[in-house]
Amino acid sequence: KNEVEQSPQNLTAQEGEFITINCSYSVGISALHWLQQHPGGGIVSLFMLSSGKKKHGRLIATINIQEKHSSLHITASHPRDSAVYICAVLPPSGTYKYIFGTGTRLKVLA
Amino acid sequence: DTGVSQNPRHKITKRGQNVTFRCDPISEHNRLYWYRQTLGQGPEFLTYFQNEAQLEKSRLLSDRFSAERPKGSFSTLEIQRTEQGDSAMYLCASSLGAGGPNIQYFGAGTRLSVL
Numbered sequence: 001k002n003e004v005e006q007s008p009q010n011l012t013a014q015e016g017e018f019i020t021i022n023c024s025y026s027v028g029i030s031a032l033h034w035l036q037q038h039p040g041g042g043i044v045s046l047f048m049l050s051s052g053k054k055k056h057g058r059l060i061a062t063i064n065i066q067e068k069h070s071s072l073h074i075t076a077s078h079p080r081d082s083a084v085y086i087c088a089v090l091p092p093s094g095t096y097k098y099i100f101g102t103g104t105r106l107k108v109l110a
Numbered sequence: 111d112t113g114v115s116q117n118p119r120h121k122i123t124k125r126g127q128n129v130t131f132r133c134d135p136i137s138e139h140n141r142l143y144w145y146r147q148t149l150g151q152g153p154e155f156l157t158y159f160q161n162e163a164q165l166e167k168s169r170l171l172s173d174r175f176s177a178e179r180p181k182g183s184f185s186t187l188e189i190q191r192t193e194q195g196d197s198a199m200y201l202c203a204s205s206l207g208a209g210g211p212n213i214q215y216f217g218a219g220t221r222l223s224v225l
Binding site: 044045100 | 141143150151152153154155158166201203205207212213214215216217218219
């Protein structure tokens with residue numbers, strides 16, 4: 001079993017829909033990072049969370065440390081949101097290696 | 111600053127050839143990481159530098175792989191005698207090691223295809 005699990009693995013939505021991507025992890029962490037990867041490979045940082053909730057534009061990320069769970073929400077989805085969304089956790093101090101989920105492939109149809 | 115830069119973006123090579131990739135981190139970042147990502151998977155850690163010192167290497171990094179960061183700035187990743195299984199996206203990231211969350215910033219990656 002992977003230490004970081006994402007669900008769903010694939011998601012197709014219609015433009016305008018509210019989207020939720022989930023990340024569960026089984027290790028202790030100091031922070032959790034949501035990343036976006038477009039076709040072609042480049043990875044863009046969306047949010048770094050250690051508690052609570054963050055919002056940027058149409059994106060909202062939440063984390064529940066006790067439940068070891070984070071969600072990424074996209075409101076009013078748009079075809080340009082189509083990408084792979086990756087959850088990465090950072091274990092407590094002493095290591096700098098991210099542990100990555102396998103990603104959620106999102107396709108938003110016009 | 112233009113962020114983390116990786117070259118080349120794509121590399122096609124024949125099995126058995128050697129390849130070298132370059133990563134230029136964000137200028138003030140002292141930490142640099144290499145990851146490998148195969149199709150449909152999340153990135154996997156390969157190695158990590160703090161300044162010029164290579165502090166950690168994954169078991170994924172076989173003897174055919176070598177990484178350097180000679181002056182603590184740019185880094186190179188060399189694969190000798192490439193195999194078809196080496197085909198992947200090679201990602202570089204950098205971070206500022208000054209305490210607090212270790213936010214890593216990623217380059218666009220180098221996609222390697224071994225024929």
